[in-house]
Structures are given as structure tokens and as C-alpha cells.
Amino acid sequence: MSQTPTYIHDSELEKQTAPLPAVDANCMCVTYGEDTVLRDVTFSVPSGAFVGIVGPNGAGKSTLLKTLVGIVDLSSGSVNIYGDTPSRSRRMVGYVPQSDDVNWQFPVTVWDVVMMGRTPGLGAFRYESAVDKNAVNDALHRVGLLHRKDDMIRSLSGGQRQRVFVARALAQDARVLLLDEAFSGVDVGSQYELMAVLRRLCEEGQTVLLTTHDLANMARQLDTVLCLNCHLCACGPPDEVFTPEVLEELYGPYVVAAGSSYTI
Amino acid sequence: MDLISYIVEPFQYGFLLRALAVAVITSITCPLVGVFVVTRGYGFMGDAMAHAILPGMAAALIAGLSPWIGMLPSALVFAFLVGFIVRKTGIQADAAIGIMFATLFALGILVMSLWGAQVTVSLEDILLGQLLAVTQSDILVTLGVASLTLLVFIGYFKGLMFVSFDPVGAEVAGIRVERVDYLLLALISVVVVVTIQAVGVVLVLAMLIAPAAAATLAAQRVVPTIGFGILFALIASIVGIYASYYWNLPSGASIAMASGLIFAIVALVRRRISRA
Numbered sequence: 001m002s003q004t005p006t007y008i009h010d011s012e013l014e015k016q017t018a019p020l021p022a023v024d025a026n027c028m029c030v031t032y033g034e035d036t037v038l039r040d041v042t043f044s045v046p047s048g049a050f051v052g053i054v055g056p057n058g059a060g061k062s063t064l065l066k067t068l069v070g071i072v073d074l075s076s077g078s079v080n081i082y083g084d085t086p087s088r089s090r091r092m093v094g095y096v097p098q099s100d101d102v103n104w105q106f107p108v109t110v111w112d113v114v115m116m117g118r119t120p121g122l123g124a125f126r127y128e129s130a131v132d133k134n135a136v137n138d139a140l141h142r143v144g145l146l147h148r149k150d151d152m153i154r155s156l157s158g159g160q161r162q163r164v165f166v167a168r169a170l171a172q173d174a175r176v177l178l179l180d181e182a183f184s185g186v187d188v189g190s191q192y193e194l195m196a197v198l199r200r201l202c203e204e205g206q207t208v209l210l211t212t213h214d215l216a217n218m219a220r221q222l223d224t225v226l227c228l229n230c231h232l233c234a235c236g237p238p239d240e241v242f243t244p245e246v247l248e249e250l251y252g253p254y255v256v257a258a259g260s261s262y263t264i
Numbered sequence: 265m266d267l268i269s270y271i272v273e274p275f276q277y278g279f280l281l282r283a284l285a286v287a288v289i290t291s292i293t294c295p296l297v298g299v300f301v302v303t304r305g306y307g308f309m310g311d312a313m314a315h316a317i318l319p320g321m322a323a324a325l326i327a328g329l330s331p332w333i334g335m336l337p338s339a340l341v342f343a344f345l346v347g348f349i350v351r352k353t354g355i356q357a358d359a360a361i362g363i364m365f366a367t368l369f370a371l372g373i374l375v376m377s378l379w380g381a382q383v384t385v386s387l388e389d390i391l392l393g394q395l396l397a398v399t400q401s402d403i404l405v406t407l408g409v410a411s412l413t414l415l416v417f418i419g420y421f422k423g424l425m426f427v428s429f430d431p432v433g434a435e436v437a438g439i440r441v442e443r444v445d446y447l448l449l450a451l452i453s454v455v456v457v458v459t460i461q462a463v464g465v466v467l468v469l470a471m472l473i474a475p476a477a478a479a480t481l482a483a484q485r486v487v488p489t490i491g492f493g494i495l496f497a498l499i500a501s502i503v504g505i506y507a508s509y510y511w512n513l514p515s516g517a518s519i520a521m522a523s524g525l526i527f528a529i530v531a532l533v534r535r536r537i538s539r540a
Binding site for chain 2: 069070071090093095096097101102103105107108109112113116117118119152165168172199
């Protein structure tokens with residue numbers, strides 16, 4: 001198991017002023033009953049990084065994201081978001097669910113969805129202030145969908161829907177964005193468009209973690225990939241970690257035999 | 265007879281005014297929860313619940329109590345058992361609903377046949393409702409329950425909306441999804457029980473589903489959809505009551521027919537609009 005240290009500090013001074021990592025996971029274990037879903041997962045993601053999580057179905061990718069938002073508990077180990085536990089840093093983490101988990105027939109507009117990031121509370125009389133409205137406008141502008149704000153969410157394409165959810169996370173003032181199956185059901189053109197939006201957000205200081213099955217195209221564009229198969233098989237820049245050995249550990253021997261195509 | 269007296273004439277009778285009052289109240293509560301029933305695919309749930317109240321209703325009638333006292337616990341037990349079965353066994357929700365629907369309805373029939381000899385309320389009354397026989401106290405109970413529903417609904421509206429659209433996102437945002445889901449089921453139970461008084465077991469869906477379904481075709485956002493649903497339900501109730509008075513038809517069946525016709529008209533109009 002190789003783990004890349006993400007911070008190398010030359011001086012004591014730098015150590016003292018070093019920014020907190022966006023995500024800091026230490027020996028994370030998750031078990032559901034008898035099954036171990038995650039075993040001793042340790043990694044650190046610096047602020048502003050663009051990170052992918054790859055691995056076969058059932059490798060624990062979604063579970064890992066869910067531990068970061070505090071809806072799946074660790075059985076041992078720890079995970080911190082900017083130095084705080086997930087349940088205490090909830091507002092800081094924006095989550096884009098798998099497309100299958102969303103009820104697309106529900107009558108809401110793009111605006112309504114993004115506003116959920118501002119007013120998730122239960123009361124109907126929660127006043128939507130000018131600050132809330134500005135935040136929603138701004139978030140939609142940043143993902144390039146302000147012109148679609150009055151449209152029904154179900155009338156949007158897969159890629160646009162993903163960007164609306166990214167906007168919801170931005171409206172929430174999240175500093176860490178998590179996307180589960182970011183590119184599933186998104187056509188190739190929209191995949192690159194979504195990628196460009198996420199890349200720009202990282203440059204603006206957001207930290208992005210996404211899970212994907214697309215090793216050949218999407219994962220290759222990321223700074224760092226975590227190769228997960230219940231445990232962390234490898235971690236680092238895609239060109240370095242996608243070795244035949246790692247791919248075999250993730251997906252079995254057939255993938256390696258298939259040669260240069262990494263799309264699973 | 266001129267138009268005004270044609271419109272006013274039925275309401276010189278107290279029983280028709282009371283029927284109208286109950287119909288108006290249920291026309292507001294049904295689409296309120298109905299929009300969530302329709303958009304979350306809970307239609308069968310509503311139907312099954314309307315039947316699953318039978319054992320409670322039968323027990324209350326046999327004990328000489330108001331049927332309300334048995335119906336509401338019955339509906340709640342049904343809703344919670346369905347949720348429980350789905351969570352514990354992992355079978356599909358519609359199968360769990362089917363199991364509880366059949367079992368509880370059968371239990372009600374058994375209770376009625378074993379101990380119900382002295383009960384004067386006929387099965388037809390239960391199935392078709394007794395809108396024209398509602399009393400002053402029925403109106404007060406309906407109004408009270410409806411107001412409570414409305415308050416809870418308004419209080420949890422944003423949470424209900426978030427959970428219905430994106431349950432995982434809602435959980436991440438710190439909303440207790442399971443609690444909100446059970447709350448919605450409880451609200452559906454209460455509304456179904458109140459509506460049964462007006463239109464009966466079989467026709468409860470006519471008020472719960474058809475106006476809300478028509479409204480989802482007419483509007484785009486949740487609040488306008490609820491608004492249209494209430495409008496359609498009110499039209500169905502009023503048209504149904506007039507038809508019932510002038511043509512001497514059963515009131516519950518008239519309202520349900522009107523409700524179905526409104527859905528058909530809205531669906532046709534929308535097709536024409538989207539073609540144009």
C-alpha cells in the first residue's frame with residue numbers, strides 16, 4: 001500500500017502556519033454488521049485539491065463520501081474536515097448525490113434546488129433574505145446556469161443537473177464538494193463541461209472529491225486519485241498510480257489483459 | 265327558475281350546507297398531502313390505507329364509539345407497519361403495502377362478521393361515505409384535524425420538500441429523513457381518515473390523488489401545484505354536491521366522478537397546449 005504524504009514542510013515556521021488539510025482520514029474503518037466496507041483507509045487532501053476516488057462496485061467509494069458528511073459512522077479511526085469532525089463541519093461540506101437517489105419527477109425549479117442549500121431547515125416561514133437570494137444567484141452564475149434558473153430540474157440534461165447540485169453546494173458556502181458518481185448518465189460533451197466547472201472551482205479554492213468509473217478519460221484529468229477496494233490500494237497522480245499491478249488489485253486480471261483501455 | 269335561485273336553492277337545507285363545509289375542508293387538506301402522495305408514488309399507499317382502517321372502524325362501532333376513535337389508530341398502525349416491514353425485511357414497499365392492505369382489511373371483515381351483528385352502519389355507508397349525513401360535531405372534528413394538519417404541514421414544509429426530492433442530500437444537510445418520512449405518513453393517515461367521512465373508503469383516492477395529479481400537469485413548482493390541486497378539489501366537491509342534489513345521485517360518487525372528469529380535462533388541455 002503506497003500513501004503519498006501530501007505535505008512536506010521544510011521549516012518549523014511553515015509547520016506552524018501550515019493550513020489545515022481539507023480532509024484528513026486516519027485508519028478509517030467502516031463495518032456494516034459482519035461486512036467490512038472500509039479497512040484502515042488513511043489519506044490527506046490539501047485545500048484546493050481535485051481528487052478522484054476510483055474502484056470497483058462495492059469498493060466503498062460511496063461509503064467513504066458518506067463518512068465525510070457524517071451520515072455513516074466510523075467503527076474505528078478518525079476523519080476530519082478542516083480539523084473538525086464531519087458532524088461539526090456539516091455546513092462546510094457540499095454533497096452531490098448519485099442521480100438514482102434523486103426524485104426527478106418532484107416539481108421543483110433550478111432555483112428551488114439551489115435555495116435548498118441556503119434553507120435546509122424545516123420551517124416554511126424561514127425568510128429567504130436578500131443574502132440568500134444573492135448567494136443562489138452567485139452560485140448559479142459560477143456553474144454557468146443562471147439563465148436556466150426558472151426551468152424545471154427535470155427538463156435539464158444530466159450534466160446540467162449535476163451542475164445545479166454543485167451550485168447548491170456553493171450556495172451553502174461549502175468549501176469541500178463531494179460528488180458521488182459524478183459522470184454517470186452524463187454525455188461526453190457535458191462531462192468535459194462539468195470537469196471544467198469543477199477545475200475552475202478548485203482554482204478558486206474549493207476542494208473537490210468525486211467518485212467515478214471513467215478511468216480512461218475523467219480520472220486522468222484529476223490531480224490525485226485514490227484507488228479504493230475496501231482498502232486504499234494506491235494514491236497519487238493518475239499517471240503514476242494506474243499501473244498494471246494496481247489495476248489488477250482493483251478490477252482483476254482481465255482489465256490488465258485488455259491493455260491500454262481503462263474504462264470500466 | 266333563474267340562475268341565482270338555482271345556485272342558492274340547495275343550501276336552504278342544513279344538511280347540504282354541512283356537506284359543503286366538510287367537502288371544502290377536505291378539498292384543502294387532500295391536495296396538500298396529495299401532491300406529495302402523487303410525486304412520491306404513494307398512490308397505492310393511500311388506497312391501501314383507506315381500506316386498512318376497517319378493523320379500527322369496526323372495533324369502534326361495535327364498542328358503540330365514534331368510528332373516528334378506531335380509524336385513526338388503524339391508519340397509523342398500517343403506515344408504521346409498512347415502513348417497519350420495508351426497513352426490516354428489505355422487500356419492495358408496494359409488496360409490504362399489499363400485505364398490510366389485505367391483512368388489515370380482512371381483519372376488519374372478520375371483526376364485523378364475528379361481533380358486528382348489532383352494528384347498524386352498513387358496509388355501503390363505510391365504502392361510499394355519508395356526506396349528506398354529517399353533523400355539526402363532524403364538522404368541528406374535521407376542522408380541528410384539518411387545522412392541525414395544516415399547521416404541521418406548514419411547519420415542516422421545507423423539510424418535506426427536501427426529503428421528497430433528494431433524501432440523501434437532505435440527510436447530509438442534517439434533516440432527520442426517517443422522522444420526516446414517518447411524519448408524512450402520519451399526515452396522510454390523518455387526511456385519509458378525515459376524507460373517508462366525506463367521500464367514503466373507495467372514493468378517498470378521488471380526492472387525494474386525482475386533483476393533485478391534475479395539478480402536477482398544470483403547475484411547475486410545489487406551492488402552485490398545491491394551489492391548483494385545492495382549486496380542482498373544490499370544483500369537484502361543489503360540482504359533485506350540485507349534481508347530487510339536482511339529479512338525486514350519491515354525493516360521494518358524484519364528487520369522485522367530477523374529480524376524475526377534471527383530471528381528464530386538464531390532461532387533454534395540456535396535451536393540446538404542448539402540441540401547439
